[in-house]
Amino acid sequence: MPERQSSRKDAIRNREAVxxxxxxxxxxxxxxxxxxxxxxxxxxxxxxxxxxRAFGDRxxxxxxxxxxxxxxxxxxxxxxxxxxxxxxxPHDRVPxxxxxxxxxxxxxxxxxxxxxxxxxxxxxxxxxxERWHSxxxxxxEQIPGPTDSDFTAHALLAATRADLIEHLAEEExxxxxxxxxxxxNFATRVLTSDPLQGLTTEE
Amino acid sequence: MPERQSSRKDAIRNREAVxxxxxxxxxxxxxxxxxxxxxxxxxxxxxxxxxxRAFGDRxxxxxxxxxxxxxxxxxxxxxxxxxxxxxxxPHDRVPxxxxxxxxxxxxxxxxxxxxxxxxxxxxxxxxxxERWHSxxxxxxEQIPGPTDSDFTAHALLAATRADLIEHLAEEExxxxxxxxxxxxNFATRVLTSDPLQGLTTEE
DNA sequence: ACAGAATCCGGACCCTGGGTCCGCTTCAAC
DNA sequence: GTTGAAGCGGACCCAGGGTCCGGATTCTGT
Numbered sequence: 525m526p527e528r529q530s531s532r533k534d535a536i537r538n539r540e541a542v543x544x545x546x547x548x549x550x551x552x553x554x555x556x557x558x559x560x561x562x563x564x565x566x567x568x569x570x571x572x573x574x575x576x577r578a579f580g581d582r583x584x585x586x587x588x589x590x591x592x593x594x595x596x597x598x599x600x601x602x603x604x605x606x607x608x609x610x611x612x613x614p615h616d617r618v619p620x621x622x623x624x625x626x627x628x629x630x631x632x633x634x635x636x637x638x639x640x641x642x643x644x645x646x647x648x649x650x651x652x653x654e655r656w657h658s659x660x661x662x663x664x665e666q667i668p669g670p671t672d673s674d675f676t677a678h679a680l681l682a683a684t685r686a687d688l689i690e691h692l693a694e695e696e697x698x699x700x701x702x703x704x705x706x707x708x709n710f711a712t713r714v715l716t717s718d719p720l721q722g723l724t725t726e727e
Numbered sequence: 728m729p730e731r732q733s734s735r736k737d738a739i740r741n742r743e744a745v746x747x748x749x750x751x752x753x754x755x756x757x758x759x760x761x762x763x764x765x766x767x768x769x770x771x772x773x774x775x776x777x778x779x780r781a782f783g784d785r786x787x788x789x790x791x792x793x794x795x796x797x798x799x800x801x802x803x804x805x806x807x808x809x810x811x812x813x814x815x816x817p818h819d820r821v822p823x824x825x826x827x828x829x830x831x832x833x834x835x836x837x838x839x840x841x842x843x844x845x846x847x848x849x850x851x852x853x854x855x856x857e858r859w860h861s862x863x864x865x866x867x868e869q870i871p872g873p874t875d876s877d878f879t880a881h882a883l884l885a886a887t888r889a890d891l892i893e894h895l896a897e898e899e900x901x902x903x904x905x906x907x908x909x910x911x912n913f914a915t916r917v918l919t920s921d922p923l924q925g926l927t928t929e930e
Numbered sequence: 931a932c933a934g935a936a937t938c939c940g941g942a943c944c945c946t947g948g949g950t951c952c953g954c955t956t957c958a959a960c
Numbered sequence: 961g962t963t964g965a966a967g968c969g970g971a972c973c974c975a976g977g978g979t980c981c982g983g984a985t986t987c988t989g990t
Contacts, residue, residue, distance in 0.1 A: 532957060535967060557846065560947060571969025576949065643760065643846060648894035675909035678895070682885035691851035692881070706878035717916035735986055738938065763976060774940025779978060
């Protein structure tokens with residue numbers, strides 16, 4: 525994993541160039557899978573060798589882009605104001621988190637798509653998924669009731685899968701706001717279910 | 728789209744052979760993506776040309792296998808006894824349907840995985856997804872309350888995505904029965920939420 | 931049973947796209 | 961200025977999906 529920083533200015537410049545070029549390409553092109561690594565290299569005015577040295581492989585490049593874009597939201601979640609930040613009551617925070625994920629993926633559709641469906645190794649092994657999941661799980665745990673937070677967190681996050689979002693937006697022409705409303709509604713329903721009625725989880 | 732039946736017996740024999748070989752390969756091999764088309768052809772004792780003529784492309788082969796395996800469940804859903812069949816009350820039928828999907832994907836993990844993550848064109852364009860979705864949606868519609876069935880159906884089905892199932896089973900070592908219990912629990916929670924508490928869906 | 935036509939067979943072949951290699955250039959430390 | 965470590969880039973490699981076509985097989989009409 526060639527992840528360590530170089531101090532050489534050409535290396536740094538090229539890294540930036542690649543990031544910018546890739547970013548542009550992924551947002552412009554229709555489908556993420558017709559952005560080839562050669563395309564990116566060419567658009568950045570760089571050789572393929574350089575590109576692969578900087579990011580390891582395709583997934584590495586995607587990851588780097590994704591993480592960069594994700595940073596602001598990460599901040600907001602970790603230390604921002606309610607309802608996203610840690611001070612928010614769990615019942616509000618869960619829908620807020622899901623809404624944040626949804627909006628992020630709407631704003632970065634192509635990228636999220638490329639990263640999630642990107643073939644080898646499921647999205648569930650990605651660290652950023654791991655982060656969302658464990659956070660959501662922790663928040664769910666603060667809500668009383670016999671809900672099993674682990675599964676619930678997975679199931680809720682599944683509703684924000686990039687290709688589902690894409691399908692709803694592109695095929696079903698569902699507008700952004702109603703998607704948000706539906707997701708919020710869904711999350712709320714999951715949370716506000718009557719605990720007395722819930723099955724006890726066996727095992 | 729070379730989908731029409733041939734009357735020639737060699738064609739039919741070869742089609743069967745390919746189906747059988749592919750089935751065997753996909754269940755044996757670790758990851759679906761290291762079953763190549765050439766492998767399948769070889770295992771079936773057939774040339775690649777034959778294989779591609781019979782199924783069009785990789786996705787076509789997968790689809791054919793999948794549909795074949797799905798047939799019994801389809802029967803049970805369309806005309807079987809409750810709680811899967813049409814006679815079941817919606818509140819019971821929804822979890823039953825999801826459970827059926829879950830079990831099916833557990834029993835055909837590799838195949839479902841290959842089909843869903845199979846790169847080009849999202850799983851949401853597949854006819855079998857369309858079928859599950861519209862059925863689930865119809866059943867949800869029979870339940871009173873301001874739930875928007877379309878989105879809810881998508882969200883519930885998302886919890887049965889092949890790669891999530893795979894992750895839970897393989898990485899988190901979650902046993903089959905507790906997965907089923909959790910999913911049932913989740914579905915029930917979605918259904919039994921207090922309608923008075925639900926947000927009205929705007930738009 | 932036989933000819934002719936239609937269909938199918940199969941593996942050599944093509945092509946795309948991710949990833950590697952290595953001789954040459956550029957940087958920065960002395 | 962010298963030097964060697966790091967970086968550069970594009971030619972190259974390879975796997976795997978998909979195509980092609982000469983030859984074999986099967987169907988149909990008589």
